[in-house]
Amino acid sequence: MHTSGPLAAAAAANATRNGSSEAAIMVAVRVRPFSAQERAQLPLPPQPTHFGPTARNLSNYEDAPAPSSQPTLRKVVHTIDDHVLVFDPPSEDGDRRSTVGASNRRHKDIRFVFDRVYGEESSQSDVYEGTTRGLLDSVMGGYNATVFAYGATGCGKTYTISGSAEDPGVIFLTMRELFERIAAAEDEKTVDVSLSYLEVYNETIRDLLAPESGGMAGLALREDAQQSITVAGLSEHVPGSVEQVIGLMERGNANRTMSATEANAVSSRSHAVLQVHVRQRPRASGLQTDVTTATLSIIDLAGSERATVARNSGARLREGANINRSLLALANCINALCDVKTKRHVPYRDSKLTRLLKFSLGGNCRTVMITCVSPASTYYEETHNTLKYANRAKNIKTTVARNTKSTTVHLAQYQGKIREQSEEIKRLQREIAALRSRQGSGGRAGVPAKQAAAAADLRKQTQAVQAVQDIRNRVSRAYAPIRDAQWQCTSNAAVERWFGHHAEALRGWREQFETLFQEHGAGDERRTEQYRGLRQQVDELMRELVREQKQTGKRAEHWGQTIERQLYEATRAAQVPPTAPLTPEQRYQVEQERLVLDLSAERVGLRRQAELAEHVAGDLAKQNAMLLRLTASCMFNLRHVQEEMRRAGDERGAAAVDQVYLQAIATYGEATRMAREAMRGVERAAGPAKLQVDGSTLTPPSPYVARSQGRAREPPVAPAAPPANPNGPAISAAVAGTTRARRAVQPPPPPAVRFTGGTARAQDASAEPSRPAGPRARRLSQHPSASTSTRAQRRSSTSADSISSALRSSANISSPPQPADASSISLPSPSLSSVSSPGSSSASWQSPHHEPLPASARPVKGILKGAAGGGGHEAAAAGPVRMGSLRMRSRQARNMANPTARTTPTKPPVAAIRELTFKSLASASAGPAAAASASGSAQAAKKPWR
Ligand SMILES: Nc1ncnc2c1ncn2[C@@H]1O[C@H](COP(=O)(O)OP(=O)(O)OP(=O)(O)O)[C@@H](O)[C@H]1O
Incomplete structure (x- = not known):
């Protein structure tokens, strides 16, 4: 219903x-x-x-x-x-x-x-x-x-x-x-x-x-x-x-x-x-x-x-x-x-x-x-x-x-609705995509598969980072022995150069004395005999120097080859294995790092150090020590000649020799200053090299850093034994001493020349005509490590002594007694009295007649300054050069000098002494006016001594 x-x-x-x-x-x-x-x-x-x-x-x-x-x-x-x-x-x-x-x-x-x-x-x-x-x-x-x-x-x-x-x-x-x-x-x-x-x-x-x-x-x-x-x-x-x-x-x-x-x-x-x-x-x-x-x-x-x-x-x-x-x-x-x-x-x-x-x-x-x-x-x-x-x-x-x-929907509302629906569409599209990907990867396995992929990626990255680190460690381990080898090579090269320089210097001195003797003392039988003894001694010393030069040259070459071999092995060790889980980018990065280490930090850096050290450092310092000794020896002989002149009544000639004497000592002061500069150069050269490579600063590990921190250790024993040397232990001790000397933070103080008997004494460091102490020096002196520097200086002195003793032992020359004053270093000079009087064991700087030097022969501060400051240079510039080898040596010495020292042109000691001697002798022959004007000529120099 x-x-x-x-x-x-x-x-x-x-x-x-x-x-x-x-x-x-x-x-x-x-x-x-x-x-x-x-x-x-x-x-x-x-x-x-x-x-x-x-x-x-x-x-x-x-x-x-x-x-x-x-x-x-x-x-x-x-x-x-x-x-x-x-x-x-x-x-x-x-x-x-x-x-x-x-x-x-x-x-x-x-x-x-x-x-x-x-x-x-x-x-x-x-x-x-x-x-x-x-x-x-x-x-x-x-x-x-x-x-x-x-x-x-x-x-x-x-x-x-x-x-x-x-x-x-x-x-x-x-x-x-x-x-x-x-x-x-x-x-x-x-x-x-x-x-x-x-x-x-x-x-x-x-x-x-x-x-x-x-x-x-x-x-x-x-x-x-x-x-x-x-x-x-x-x-x-x-x-x-x-x-x-x-x-x-x-x-x-x-x-x-x-x-x-x-x-x-x-x-x-x-x-x-x-x-x-x-x-x-x-x-x-x-x-x-x-x-x-x-x-x-x-x-x-x-x-x-x-x-x-x-x-x-x-x-x-x-x-x-x-x-x-x-x-x-x-x-x-x-x-x-x-x-x-x-x-x-x-x-x-x-x-x-x-x-x-x-x-x-x-x-x-x-x-x-x-x-x-x-x-x-x-x-x-x-x-x-x-x-x-x-x-x-x-x-x-x-x-x-x-x-x-x-309801009339406003346009803004309509746009809002469009926006709303667009977002909804996007959301649905995302859901569809997620569903599709889930279906594609086996349904539920979608999300875990993503996580697994992320985990695998992370694992791969971690492995790559680990691989890079391994390679770095390998490279570092491979390069470590190279540093020691490099130092060995550098030291030997420096010592080789040192022996070579001094052999040349000694040869120059022998030629000079030969000339002097031929011109002034050839007719004297006693002096001829004395000169023969001296020449025999010098020749023996020269042979020893040449022999040692060859030995150290071979050692340097040996260590150079060792370096090359180790570099090759290090390069191989640093190669990225093909199985390393690296992406191409990481592989390239590692390769670049290796190249940087290889080319820049190690090879280039250490070689640069070696070259610097070789050029400016030890050989020049040792050369100066050797020159000092030779100078003293020559002075002794000059004094002997002077005695002869006095005995013959040639007072003007004796005065000229005195002048040469003082000039030579002044030249020694200049050489000492150069030695100190050279030692500073050693310190700078031996520090860690900082090189700019591809915009980044690299500081390779330096053995000096570790050693300065208290882990002092000697360089490792070479893999292959260097050539045998009869004076090996002494030379090795000298090299070791050189090494220690180079490690010292401060250069050694300038040695003082001391003539036993108080006839002559060179000024100590404070009296030397050197530059005033700069801010850095003041800071060092105030620093708590100043005492360390003092110890280093002492070590340096000891090193110099050990070199001297090595030379003495190789030359069979006894050492003079050491002064009690630690700030002064006794000249390691051969006692020619032992040559002239084989039975004598005296180590003092005395004339063969055991006569003290006259007070007039003592260098005074003003004279030393003047001589070192300019007189010698002017004389050297004015004097003719007769011996090409000496000139070559002096040019080499100039090149080897510290760049800072080059700004003040200095006459090389050997040439200066030679020219001073030559000039003084010439002046003495030509007369006081010529000597005072310091404008001697070669013709004047060829005048008979008497
Ligand atoms: N059509 C129906 N069939 C069977 N029982 C009914 C019917 N109509 C009412 N009744 C019964 O009659 C009684 C009274 O009904 P109801 O309570 O609905 O009346 P009412 O009009 O709501 O009364 P009031 O105004 O007092 O609330 C109840 O017991 C209910 O079950």
Whole structure:
């Protein structure tokens, strides 16, 4: 049975031009079955089946007693069909007067026609289908709708609206279908459902789902401009399913005011209003979006009651009065709404109930009124009144309009929507890509595979870093012995050069004495004998020097080859193995590092050190020591010649020799200064080389650094034994001493020349014409390590001594006694007296006649300064050069000098002495004027000595 047809047809028929339509309130009447008690009071025999309860409807009456033989009730409502019922029809026997239930009263026999009439046998779903289901169509179409149950107490309003768990009523059936429809329209539109549930009790509005809100005064009603009634503070709930709705209803009903009355054991003492708000929005919306809203109100009114019948008292009585008042207000509103012609005022404001129902009755709403009546004669008056009001309500017309709000979507909103959807699309694309990659890598293995790849990558990188470090370590280990070999090579090369220089110097001196002797003393047999001894000694020393030069040259070559071999091995060790887990970039990087180490830090750096040391350092210092000794030796011989001159009465010649004597000593001072500069050069050259390679500064490990930190150690023994040398131990000691001397931080102090017997003494360091001490020297002297420097100086002195002793041993020359003063170094000079007098073991600087030198022969400070400062140079510049080898030596000495020393041109000692000697002798022969002018010529020099 479908009853929405007439209502819809009526609404359609009354459609207006502006889209709204006029609709009448649909009025349905439901007649509840007799209760058990009522049935017991019915007369026998029971009523015909047509009018009696069905087996299903009488399920609640199973325990009902059998009808009484003394009936006190009769049935006053007879349903004719789905639309017609008869109130208080006459008895079947034709008696127009009732004798049961209403004393001696005429039957009214009123026929009512309603939109729907449901008899006692009707089911819950029948009522829902015929009344509320059509409202759902309206709500989904955007129209407000209201269904309310009206009737006297105990007539079945609550049963119809709520029902029971076994037989649910309109609320459940409506909400179930609403959610079904929402689900069906999900693709087309978005539907939001929310609900509120309240009661009007004693003219107070209470939120059944939030009973605490509103307090005793209850919630306030508000009417807005959109012709809708709202309750301020009413809680809104959003159910997602019909089950949640039922849960909310149970919760609300538990809070509802219910009481047992005479008429109903579970009488609702309030009007309950459930409002379901439905908001719909089409999913495929463009710039214009139609949003429809509708509210379905389902109202369970409290039942009217007659006080005399209800026989209530106290609170129940007062509740009943309020209920009746509100229902009376509802009745007045219905009366006014029905009186269309007079357009009476509709007294909505007379009660909270009518205010709530204002737009449901007279506004934009489709309304269904389910009128519940009892068939029993005990409800005779209530049923009569109820049917009369229901019949009147049929005439109420409402104007329904669709609640559609056309929303123009602003461009910004549209853009926002596009952005939103674009992001959604991207997100989905990412998900798809992730799913595809997961599928591609075996589903769940996707993420672990990524982690495994990352771990493998990390492992590879770690291995590569380790490999690089290994290679670095190998390179470092491979280069370590090279440093020692390099030092050995450098030392030997320096010593070789030293031997070579001094052999040359000695040769020059021998030539000079040869000339001197030939010119001045060849006729003297004693002097000839003495000269032969001297020459033999010098020749022997020269041979030794040449031999040692060759030996050390071979050693240097040997160590050079060792270096080359070790470099080759180091290069091989530093090669990156093909199996090393390196990327091409890392392999290239390692190769570059190796090249940098190989080419820059080690080979180039150490060779540079070696060359510097070789050029400026040890050989020059040793050469000066040797020159000093030779100078002393020559002076001794010159003095001997002078003695001879005096004895022959040649005073001018003797004076000239004195001058040569002093000039030679001055030259020695200059040589000492150069030696000190050279030693400084050694120190600089031996420090760690800092080289710029590809923009980065490299500091190769230096053995000096480690040794200066206290880990002094001698260079390792060479892998291959150097050539044998009869004076090997002595030479080795000399080399070792040289090595230690080079390690010294400070150069040794300038040695002092000391002639035994006090005839002559060179100035000590403070008296030497050297540069004043600079800031660095002052800092060193103030530094705590100054004592260390002193020790180093002593070591250096000791080294010089060891060289001297080595030379002496190789030349079989005894050493003169050492001075007690540590700041002075005794000249390591051969004692020619041992040559001239083999039996003599004297080591002192004495003339063969053991005569002290005259005081006039002692160098004085001023003279020394003057000689060293310029006189000698001028003389050297003026003098002719006869001996090419000496000139070559002097040029070499110049080249080997420290670059800082080159700024002050100095005459090489050998050439200076030779030229001074030559010039002085020439001057002595030419006369005092020539000597004083210092402009001697070669011709003058060739003059006979005498
Ligand atoms: N159609 C029906 N079928 C079976 N039982 C019904 C029917 N209608 C009502 N009843 C029963 O009648 C009794 C009273 O019904 P109900 O409580 O719904 O009346 P009411 O109108 O809500 O009363 P009140 O106004 O006092 O709340 C209940 O026991 C209910 O089960």
